[in-house]
Amino acid sequence: MNEWKGSGEGRFFAVVMWLVPIGAVALGMRHWLPSMVSEHGAGVDRMLHYLLVATGGLLVISHLVFGYFLWRFSASPKPTFRLPSKSSERKWSLMPIIAMLFIAEGGVLVLGLPVWAKLYGAPPPDTAVIEVTAEQFAWNVRYPGADGKFGRTSSQLITLSNPLGMDRDDSIARDDIVLTNEIIVPVNKAVQIRLRGKDVLHSFFLPHHRIKQDVVPGMTIDTWFVPTETGIFELACAELCGLGHYQMRGIVRVVSEDEYRQFFSEQPPFL
Amino acid sequence: MTVAHSGEAVHHEPQSFISKYIFSKDHKVIALQYMLTGVVVAVISGLLAMWIRLQLAWPGANYPVLEKLFPDGMGGGVMKPEFYISLVTMHGTLMVFFVISPVLLGAFGNYLIPLQIGARDMAFPFLNMLSYWVFFLATIIMLSSFFLEGGAAAAGWTSYPPLSAVKQAIPGSEMGQTFWLLAMALFIVSFTMGGLNYFATIVNMRAKGMTYMRMPMTVWSLFLATIIGLLSFPPLTAAAILLLFDRHGGTSFYLPAGLFFGNQVLPHQGGTPLLWQHLFWFLGHPEVYVLILPALGIAFDVLAPFIRKPIFGYRIVVYSFFTIGFLGMVVWGHHMFVSGMNPWLGEFFSVGTLLITIPSALIGVSLLASLWGASIRFTTPMLFALGLIAFFGLGGFGGIFLGTATSDIYLHDTYFVVGHFHFMIGGVTLLGMFAGTYYWFPKMFGRMMNETLGKIHFWSTLIPFYCVFLTQHFLGFGGMPRRYYAFNDFQYLDPIRDINVFVTICSFVLGTAQLLFLYNFFVSIIAGAKAERNPWKATTLEWTAPSPPPHGNWGAEEPVVHRWAYEYNVEGASEDFVLQTAPASKAPVTA
Numbered sequence: 001m002n003e004w005k006g007s008g009e010g011r012f013f014a015v016v017m018w019l020v021p022i023g024a025v026a027l028g029m030r031h032w033l034p035s036m037v038s039e040h041g042a043g044v045d046r047m048l049h050y051l052l053v054a055t056g057g058l059l060v061i062s063h064l065v066f067g068y069f070l071w072r073f074s075a076s077p078k079p080t081f082r083l084p085s086k087s088s089e090r091k092w093s094l095m096p097i098i099a100m101l102f103i104a105e106g107g108v109l110v111l112g113l114p115v116w117a118k119l120y121g122a123p124p125p126d127t128a129v130i131e132v133t134a135e136q137f138a139w140n141v142r143y144p145g146a147d148g149k150f151g152r153t154s155s156q157l158i159t160l161s162n163p164l165g166m167d168r169d170d171s172i173a174r175d176d177i178v179l180t181n182e183i184i185v186p187v188n189k190a191v192q193i194r195l196r197g198k199d200v201l202h203s204f205f206l207p208h209h210r211i212k213q214d215v216v217p218g219m220t221i222d223t224w225f226v227p228t229e230t231g232i233f234e235l236a237c238a239e240l241c242g243l244g245h246y247q248m249r250g251i252v253r254v255v256s257e258d259e260y261r262q263f264f265s266e267q268p269p270f271l
Numbered sequence: 272m273t274v275a276h277s278g279e280a281v282h283h284e285p286q287s288f289i290s291k292y293i294f295s296k297d298h299k300v301i302a303l304q305y306m307l308t309g310v311v312v313a314v315i316s317g318l319l320a321m322w323i324r325l326q327l328a329w330p331g332a333n334y335p336v337l338e339k340l341f342p343d344g345m346g347g348g349v350m351k352p353e354f355y356i357s358l359v360t361m362h363g364t365l366m367v368f369f370v371i372s373p374v375l376l377g378a379f380g381n382y383l384i385p386l387q388i389g390a391r392d393m394a395f396p397f398l399n400m401l402s403y404w405v406f407f408l409a410t411i412i413m414l415s416s417f418f419l420e421g422g423a424a425a426a427g428w429t430s431y432p433p434l435s436a437v438k439q440a441i442p443g444s445e446m447g448q449t450f451w452l453l454a455m456a457l458f459i460v461s462f463t464m465g466g467l468n469y470f471a472t473i474v475n476m477r478a479k480g481m482t483y484m485r486m487p488m489t490v491w492s493l494f495l496a497t498i499i500g501l502l503s504f505p506p507l508t509a510a511a512i513l514l515l516f517d518r519h520g521g522t523s524f525y526l527p528a529g530l531f532f533g534n535q536v537l538p539h540q541g542g543t544p545l546l547w548q549h550l551f552w553f554l555g556h557p558e559v560y561v562l563i564l565p566a567l568g569i570a571f572d573v574l575a576p577f578i579r580k581p582i583f584g585y586r587i588v589v590y591s592f593f594t595i596g597f598l599g600m601v602v603w604g605h606h607m608f609v610s611g612m613n614p615w616l617g618e619f620f621s622v623g624t625l626l627i628t629i630p631s632a633l634i635g636v637s638l639l640a641s642l643w644g645a646s647i648r649f650t651t652p653m654l655f656a657l658g659l660i661a662f663f664g665l666g667g668f669g670g671i672f673l674g675t676a677t678s679d680i681y682l683h684d685t686y687f688v689v690g691h692f693h694f695m696i697g698g699v700t701l702l703g704m705f706a707g708t709y710y711w712f713p714k715m716f717g718r719m720m721n722e723t724l725g726k727i728h729f730w731s732t733l734i735p736f737y738c739v740f741l742t743q744h745f746l747g748f749g750g751m752p753r754r755y756y757a758f759n760d761f762q763y764l765d766p767i768r769d770i771n772v773f774v775t776i777c778s779f780v781l782g783t784a785q786l787l788f789l790y791n792f793f794v795s796i797i798a799g800a801k802a803e804r805n806p807w808k809a810t811t812l813e814w815t816a817p818s819p820p821p822h823g824n825w826g827a828e829e830p831v832v833h834r835w836a837y838e839y840n841v842e843g844a845s846e847d848f849v850l851q852t853a854p855a856s857k858a859p860v861t862a
Contacts, residue, residue: 002576002648002807009649016734018663024665024741033750034763047677048748057666062639064666069642070657074649078847079580079840081630081644083861093587094642096632104625104671112677113618119680120614135531136440154527155536165531198531200434202545203609203684206751207763210681216544216611217433218527234763238684238752240427242434242441246755 010074014067021060028052034207037254039226039234041210043115050111054103066242123224127190130183133164134195134202134215137244140164141183145175145269155198168271178270181250183228185237186260190223203239206252214239227254282766284822294404297822298381298397301403303715305377306708308410309370310789315414316365319358321782326350328775330757344422352756353442359754360443361417363428364451367558368458369410370710371700375565376462376500377406379707380469380493382715386813387487389478389830390825394471402464409457412450421445427754432525432544436517439532449518452511457732459508459554462500469497478812480832485851487811487836488588492568495592496561503557503600510550517542548610552603562696564592566703567634567663570656572836573706574638577653578645579847581837581862584637591637598627608676609683617676624674631667635660651725654708658733659699661665666694669744684754687747693740705732705788711794713806717818718799724791729791731784738777746770809817810848811836834860 036045084092131142140163142148151173152206157165163180166173185191195204197217204223205212213223235250255263285291326333333348381399385392391857393399416423425443426435426769434440435448473494488710516522521538525547528540569697571582582588586775603622604612638660669691672678682688705728712720749767751758758764758771804862805814811831816824830852844858 002650004646004648010647013649013654013657020661020665021738022811023737027741027745030745032745032767034750044677046603046679047675048672048681051675051678053671055671059665059668062635066639066642066661067646069639070647073578073645074647076644076646078645079578079644081580082840082842083581084583084640084753089584089587092636093584093633096636099630100625100632104628104674105622107671108621108625108675108677112621112675115677116614122746142642155531158531160537181464181596198529200437201431205684205750205752207681212609212680214610217365217530218543219545219609219611234761236750236752236761240356240431240434240754243356243425243756245356246757247760248750249760271347 004077008073010070013074014071014260017063017067017070021056024059025056028056031215035229037227037229037231038206038209038211039228040115041208041225041228043111043118044210047107047115049109050107051117054107058099058103089121095162108208114233115265119223119225121126123190123192127192128186129194130185131194131196132183132215132232133198134204134237134241134248135198136162136239136242137248138163139181139183139204139248139250141179141181141250142270143177143179143264147172147175151176151271158198166271173271175269176271177264177267181235182253183250184230184253184255184260184263186257187227187230187254189257190224190226192222195221195223200241201238201239202241202248205236206233207236208233209252212238227252230254230256278476289625294400296392296400298385298393298396298399300818301399302378302382303381304403305373305406309374309409310792312365312410312414313374314789316362316370317367317782317785318672321361321779322350323355323358324778326355326756328772330759349513350756353425354422355424355756356427356441356754357443357447358513360425360427360430360451361413361423363640364455365413367428367696368455368563369413369485370457371562371696371704372462374704375404375562375569375700375707376493376496377403377465379489379565379569379711380465381498381703383489383813384469384472384493385476386816386820386824387482387490387811387823388471388473388476388620388716389812389832391829392477393468394476395468398464398468399535401503402461402468405457405464406461409454409461412457413454416447416454419450420447422447423452424448429555430514430547431551432514432517433530434546436514436525437530437532437537438518449515450468452515452518456508456511459504462504464647465797466501466504470501471494473497478832480829481502481812481851484586484589485835486570488571488582488585489565489568491589491592492564492566495596496564499557499564499596500561503554503561504848506550507554510554514547517696523595545607545612548607548612549603552606556603556606557599559692559696560595562700564595566659567638569703569707569710569744570638570659571641572811573652573656573710574641575839576721576807576848577648577650577656577835578839579648580641580645580839582637582846583640584633585835585862587633587836588637588760591633594630595627598623598630599781602627603678605674608679616862621674623839625671628667628671628674629665635667638663650709651720651722651729652706652710652807654726654729655702655709657704658729659706662694662698662702662736665741666691666699681750682747684752685747686751686753689753690740690743691748693743698736698740701732705729710807711813712795712799713746713802714813714816714818714820716796716799717802718795719802719806720799721791721796724787728784728787728791731787732781735777735781736783739774739781742770742774742777746774785832808846810838810850812851815850815852816844835862837862
């Protein structure tokens with residue numbers, strides 16, 4: 001059952017193993033990412049491209065070596081080598097240690113950490129704050145209005161016509177503006193999204209802006225970004241939230257500052 | 272340091288059918304029980320995957336035949352979204368906990384630990400039996416949940432609350448989720464019994480001369496997997512009980528104040544959904560290593576007889592297993608980078624996670640380097656072991672994208688994750704299970720599996736596997752979210768949506784190819800060519816026992832070990848392999 005039978009199968013296997021990285025690289029060269037339209041998104045994309053090139057390189061090298069070994073050593077009826085010395089074993093082991101420290105830890109610390117630190121650091125002062133409250137299966141968007149303050153809400157006050165449970169007795173709430181499934185933001189200015197949830201987990205995913213942040217009921221989670229292009233972009237839910245998860249779509253309308261101001265001068269307050 | 276097993280009179284062979292095959296305390300019978308259960312669940316769970324793929328390629332298509340099978344979920348012949356999520360949830364749960372775990376640990380662990388260390392049975396045969404039957408009960412509970420009002424659990428295999436805690440959140444969160452939690456708790460009870468048994472057996476029952484550093488890699492990997500599992504699984508039992516309290520007792524471990532469902536505010540307050548995520552991933556991430564390590568151990572043991580030389584880096588791999596075991600316990604948070612957890616904690620988890628690439632790369636390089644100077648024999652088990660090396664490489668490189676917090680922002684919960692974990696805990700373990708089955712089948716049943724069918728099975732598994740799961744990585748790059756019933760509502764997915772048809776067709780090829788294995792497996796049990804004691808000319812102890820080994824494994828005399836597990840091509844030996852039981856007088860001891 002276990003006799004040496006020549007090298008045909010080894011060569012076939014070797015060729016398949018050489019085709020794998022070729023296929024992966026061919027796929028990887030295609031443009032998969034949606035267009036990128038935010039400031040920190042450039043950093044995320046740089047990270048992704050670095051990893052594509054670095055791990056793509058590792059994939060190519062390892063498969064070339066693997067295929068070569070299969071090709072060459074399927075042709076020997078008898079092993080030509082037995083045990084490496086302890087020191088050469090250690091020496092060869094040093095190679096992956098250095099490679100992984102450099103490629104993986106280097107990547108995360110040099111390229112990843114600064115982007116992460118900026119994104120999760122404080123936004124610039126006087127950044128506009130927009131509250132997004134997720135529910136099955138819609139995004140409720142609230143602007144603080146002229147006073148720059150959000151009015152009180154309470155889940156006890158929620159009705160079909162008042163999905164956020166805004167308090168009519170709170171004077172601060174009177175100028176708050178509420179939209180559904182639509183966020184309007186000015187271009188080239190930082191916006192802070194204040195995420196809240198009414199029922200289950202959701203995740204605020206802006207594929208074009210490279211933003212993803214889970215929405216957790218009971219918590220208020222802030223995230224911020226700077227949109228760099230005007231246009232209409234999609235908002236998807238990225239955390240399983242129930243049977244309508246796949247339809248929980250919103251849009252982000254990025255407009256010029258003038259249009260932004262004009263929109264809000266025309267928009268009636270919610271209460 | 273080894274303790275020879277005292278051959279007391281506990282090994283009377285059972286006589287009745289029931290004590291021999293049903294409530295058996297023989298580790299080999301229990302192993303086959305685990306394997307058979309795993310195969311049955313694998314067929315069911317594989318069919319669920321095909322069903323999922325059907326929906327993703329042609330969303331909303333009408334299948335009147337399937338309506339007859341599941342009138343609720345397929346009302347009018349069209350799949351309902353909530354049913355789709357049930358399928359996704361159950362496919363993941365069943366594959367991870369009720370297929371890979373019982374086959375790699377339950378079947379191979381039970382079969383190989385005593386045989387490879389030279390024991391007559393497990394340390395606690397009764398506990399072993401109990402472990403299987405508790406597992407069996409868990410399996411029945413999990414499978415039966417499909418037929419409950421509301422259907423099976425539908426909060427994903429991760430079962431994040433509040434979706435999994437509140438009945439109104441999704442139909443699967445009615446009794447389906449309760450059954451899911453009960454079955455998971457029982458699974459962990461079963462695993463704990465099995466794990467303690469494996470640990471005690473490896474520590475106490477090694478044959479004379481079987482030092483730790485002479486053990487085969489499979490035993491090492493199972494040893495580490497067991498320790499990791501014993502330390503990391505029990506928290507989920509506690510977590511599951513707390514979630515049951517939230518669901519049925521009105522407590523608020525995971526539920527904050529002000530939750531609003533179906534026009535009313537729920538009376539909960541003070542809990543947080545993040546608690547569950549921490550507890551779940553405290554089990555969930557180590558679970559990946561619990562499954563991957565035995566597959567890697569099996570790969571080394573299958574490799575050795577088919578390269579006809581010792582494997583490379585035995586010690587380094589053992590140390591790497593320990594390192595992975597330790598690091599694997601403290602990086603669960605990389606599943607939670609965007610969960611709302613403190614972002615600085617995220618960066619710590621990121622650095623820790625990427626440290627795991629080092630022992631992983633050492634294992635990968637050792638597998639590769641083992642081929643250097645070899646004389647490779649392309650038998651079916653060897654093909655699967657070689658395929659495993661390739662999958663481990665590709666899967667590992669994909670993991671770096673997800674372990675890096677910054678790139679995970681974009682890739683989290685996309686198809687990149689789906690592609691990645693199918694290569695690792697789907698692919699590496701699948702190929703490991705196949706390599707192990709083709710390799711030890713002659714020992715288990717005394718017959719050989721058909722080689723030609725085996726090789727066709729290998730190639731028709733490997734190639735479509737790449738087509739399905741490598742492609743999914745790139746769908747993830749396109750931003751395609753996972754657990755979506757359909758992708759029609761989003762314009763940014765327009766350019767890549769139809770690739771799902773290609774993926775589905777390939778997955779059908781992949782699924783169909785597994786029929787070759789089932790046919791080969793069951794026909795070979797009855798009609799395969801008779802196997803000798805040591806058909807692969809291997810060195811480890813199990814090959815010194817008859818095929819299949821009798822009750823008590825070794826007859827009158829227990830084996831005595833004189834050398835490590837990989838003495839191939841030793842200069843001065845009469846053959847190109849030396850059994851571990853051969854004394855130094857017969858062939859030089861080299862390691």
